[in-house]
Amino acid sequence: MRSFSFLLFLVCFCLLFDFNFPSFLPASNVSLYGDARLRNNAISLTQQHNCPASSSSSGVGKALYLYPIRFLDHITNKTASFFCRFSFSIIRSPLCSFGDGIAFLITSNADSLSLSKGYMGLPGPALNPQDSFIAVEFDTSSDPSLGDISSNHIGIDVNTVVSFAAIDAVSVGIDLKSGRQITAWIEYSDSSKLIQVWVSYIQIRPPSPILVAQVDLSEHFKEYMHVGFSASNGQGSAVHIVDHWRFKTYATLSSVTPKDVSEKGDCLMCYPENPMNNYRPGTHNGRRKSVVEMALGLGGLAAFVVSIIVILFVIVFLVIKKKRGIGRRAKESRINRVPRRLSIAEIRSATMGFHRSRIIGQGASATVFKGYLPSCGSVAVKRFDQAGIECARNPFITEFATMVGCLRHENLVQLQGWCCEGTVLALLYEYLPNGSLDKVLHKNSSSAIFLSWKQRINIVLGVASALSYLHEECERQIIHRDVKACNIMLDAEFNAKLGDFGLAEVYEHSSAMRAATIPAGTMGYLAPEYVFYGVPSVKSDVYSFGVVMLEVVTGKRPVDDDGAVLVDRVWGFWEKGKLIEAADSELVGLFNTLEVERVLMVGLSCVHPNHEKRPTVNEAARILRGEAPLPILPQRKPAVVFQSVSSADSDETLNLSGDNSPCTDDVTWVTPRTDFG
Template sequence: MRSFSFLCFLLSFFLLFDFSFPSLSVSFLPDRNITLYGDAHLRNNAIILTQPHTCPASSSSSSSSNGVGKALYLYPIRFLDPLTNTTASFFCRFSFSIIRSPLCSSGDGMAFLITSNADSFSLSKGYMGLPGPALNPQDSFIAVEFDTSSDPSLGDISSNHIGIDVNTIVSFAAIDAVSVGIDIQSGRQITAWIEYSDSSKLIQVWVSYFHVRPPSPILVAQVDLSESFKEYMHVGFSASNGQGSAVHIVDHWWFKTYTTLSSVTPRDTSEKGDCLMCYPENPMYNYGPGTQNGWKKQLLEMALGLGGLAAFTVSITVVLFVIIIFFAMKKGKGVGGRTKEGRINRVPRRLSINEIRTATMGFHRSRIIGQGASATVFKGYLSSCGLVAVKRFDQAGIECARNPFITEFATMVGCLRHENLVQLQGWCCEGTVLALVYEYLPNGSLNEVLHKNSSSAIFLLWKQRLNIVLGVASALSYLHEECERQIIHRDVKACNILLDAEFNAKLGDFGLAVVYEHSSLMRAATIPAGTTGYLAPEYVYYGVPSVKSDVYSFGVVMLEVATGKRPVDDVGAVLVDRVWSFWEIGKLIEAADSKLVGAFNTLEVERMLMVGLSCVHPNHENRPTVKEAAMILRGEAPLPVLPQRKPAVGFQSVLSEDSDETLNLAGDNSPSTDDATWMTPRTHFG
């Protein structure tokens, strides 16, 4: 076992070095490896970007730099390999503080900066030293700004905000820091984490007064930085005071680039590795000279000092050797405790009421992240599971025959293990608490991202939207066809589709689900339940759920994702009717979400819209299965044949004519001849 661990360590150590980007991680002494500009200087192993001055700022004060300071790492870092067209991702962590002069207004603020031109910076007020409007078209920069001034002409949302800039000081994504509990101007030390993933084209920012990264970023934005990266870029910080006065301080700086091909991800290394500015006198950052990790720093410096073909050849040989041994041992022994898909098959466990109350701070209102008709969802933390979502059910109606807690628990405790289903971690049924504990999904629901989250600058690219729809299709196919018992979800909608950190879809909320044995001969009518706009007409009319009623809801989700529109808008317009109208005039592509501004594959969008229409066909027999719909979406099956005009709603049994199954309807609910083509169901539903 020890030899196996050592081999894994060797593999991780050597894969840490991506030879396409030799500036992957560097340790250095700041006085030898930082270039300082303007007012920037070093003091007590920290970078002081600006100097305080009397107020108002005089023309003589800081005349050479106008209160601007900048500090860049001495050597340019490689972000782009033009031969292979490979773009680096990066991860950065640093601590900073902004100490405002007591008798002056605040300065402009500071920014983490990646720039192609080390000598380009602005003296303009409010620019934080970042390149100004006269940016050379050949240059580019990316910055995360911590802005302490407010200039409406620059799009500033407050005098205490965090923003993301690309080639312009006007932030394309920003958030008011005070709204998330951070006062940039407080003078307290703040730690920031910045991560960019080239594979997902996503940049995320975390901030905290503590040295532990919060579970959720405060700012997430979709952006392709490969278009702004040059082959080599300079990395560092800039700040300015403008007409105010503040001292902008940076210390404990840690930075790493990596590629998607690397085995090392920022989540693996965010709390370990080598710092650009870490010192032994601060045990919170235990990576400086003289610490137990000092040997790692020396090894890294030695490795980064190796150059030429010999070092490359030796390293590759070692990596290949370790990989061969690793896979040989894995093949021989297997990996215990994991499913064939590589996921841990964790069995949900019963939790005590004390564990649940502690996890949710006594079900404090500040921990609420969701509210439904029968339950409230709280964000919590369990030492055994990490971050979790605790769904506490209301006591009202517990004596009813169909209690949502019992229904959902009975469905989920059967160990539904699928990567596109929200996983149950545990449950509590003690005292007055009925709760189910699920994995926590940091990006919330699809509904929030599509319709409610413009303030957080989350925007789904087309590829992400297609991936989400295919993920939901995979989950429904599993429920309908692959489970030992067939499960009809009955509430497929954007609110119940949750998104993980990489925006993969996970279907949740089984409070309305019904479970059938595949050989069941009886399907009873129920009171139709669900959400307006997602319900199949035959289900509303007869009250008998089926896989085809789930298909209808899935089709509405597809149309919602492709168009960016709600199933029923504020004035009562129905999305399904809207998309049918575009189909009827031969302009289906015009139904696509205008926010995508043409940044999509036209064939893929039209395909999703057509598959969506086939899934919401008024006649359930003309709808595909979810698995068939997914095949069409992937281009593995021909496009569906749609009628030229939207068909009228015609009600007939949702069961096939040759089926032995019967409808167990309460009373005589058979529609008369006059009712056969009702365009709207008569049944009321909740």
């Protein structure tokens, strides 16, 4: 109640101060061409007409800001960066197909207007070599001769309507043909030579752009360029409406004087939903606002901004109180969501027909694509190779049966759906933006992300929580058999989620027998007894988890390119009494020494050659959290001893390792260096 009273007071405060702002009419600073008309304080670039289009109507419209904007300073060779935000909608005429689409346009020739079908009014092939244009198109037609990827795409054009970068809008959840108002943000940075595009149905910019392209626009800018929009209908008919338009250049050119407002490198114009932003830049012939008018405008702007900041502060305070509860309910909703079956059409649409540009991962039996489904948002689509169907162990069936069973845990990658139709076998998982631990830890991706010590220990505890759930809390015990860094995914907050259950084994908790199998997994992560006997157990998962722990702390791979084995390397530091020196050199000075030693000691206890001496994952987690004493480790790495299986009555043993080995042969056991399965 107090919050409501405070908000009411702020509203009344704003109403009491009636600032006189300069009058604003869209017609006063917009030039219209072709079919473009003003309509309810918005610009209708095209008009409805009968289908097919009559010869009397060009079906093309263009609206440009009245005054040219300065983009280039030839003396200092400086180029302006720019930012644009606008809202638009495309409304189809009844009984007609959609038109060509709409484009944001920066052009050196205001009079250049193309009537060609599919060109959206942009300059055609007969472009004067002295002219130049840059456009971001929102295309609702498809013409393969123009390089269109679909009839619902967004592209970036430079001096030609054949886009050099484009994306299918539906794949990112935007339907240009929906008739809904869409807000777009376009930003070009001259320093990074990067143009980025965001789109949304709401007027809040999404965190990530849907289209990013590297291009040096300084090569295409003229000193002065015209800014605006163009659209065309071609053989269809639709009304292309633009409103709430804001454009700004944010690099100041050196030769500009403070009095020359029009060339100040800053152009701002909006439609009347926010009159505070509607001040007109002065004209080239020197017309300027009066001193009084400008003072009132700036005073009103300051008061308005202060009021908005205070109101936003109150709103944020109220929202934060609910944020934890909403976040918790959203997490529970994601975890408890029941996977559903999807059609092959839905899967193909989500992945742009399994386009190569959507591939985000490749495995032995499957390829992972990034996709988008309106009901789920971004998803990871794991498509299995058909060659695996004839195998005795089908990875798709194994993983599907395991995931559908009881796997509902916040540290497991959640299954969203599946498709088993025609030639497509696919599982849909939640999309995790930071990819795999392997890529982040070993810098396998283009983005160099550094994991702090806090993030690393949180990842280790997350994996421990997932394995404890699989081993002890599920209705049936699940042995993962392939715990490794590339199967550990990271969400936006770098929380760990264990995935890829293609090799998992499911057992009843009461079952004492385990059948021998061909060892399957990845070199460096396999427990020695599993390699020797081929019998998986929770302790073989513990061994793999121990390797992951050592990998996270040291930043080293399980087996280096030169053949060095991580487990042996860390045991070597332990034997010399210099365990802390095994830690990642990038972490020096950024961690608690006792914590690092604790994790390394727990890791060594988990990779103990004797599986009976290894802790359970739950016990290891308790030690990591400081809830149990440190493990007692031998002074030197123990030998690997296996019971012979040559005879049931034989007491013969096979000793394969260790500096304390009684064997005369100096043989050091190492993790296998080949992939099995």
